[in-house]
Amino acid sequence: MHENHLSYKAAAKKHDVQDRSIRNWERIYRNEGPEGLYMEQRGRTASKEPQKELEANESVIDELIKENQRLRMEVTYLKKLNALVQEKNSLQTTTKLL
Numbered sequence: 001m002h003e004n005h006l007s008y009k010a011a012a013k014k015h016d017v018q019d020r021s022i023r024n025w026e027r028i029y030r031n032e033g034p035e036g037l038y039m040e041q042r043g044r045t046a047s048k049e050p051q052k053e054l055e056a057n058e059s060v061i062d063e064l065i066k067e068n069q070r071l072r073m074e075v076t077y078l079k080k081l082n083a084l085v086q087e088k089n090s091l092q093t094t095t096k097l098l
Helices: 008-015 019-032 049-097
Strands: none
Touching (some): 008 019
8 A cells, every 4th residue: 555655445446445455554564563354353342340249249259258257257246145135034034033
């Protein structure tokens, strides 16, 4: 294209392709060299954002699991405390009756 001094449109018309394809091929050639033209590049490139989002979700899940465990231990403690208080109250009422 550059050797023959053709515009994008002229090169596209000569080779029966869209001028957008010519522009893309030139961009790939400039950035990656001739090897880049052999690699198939379809669709969007994978984003790194989903990985960050997964890591954030995993840390939130870990925090929620820890909080859940702490709350379960607290419930168990409160149940035992309640049982002890009831036992103490029942002993006091029986001693008052005697």
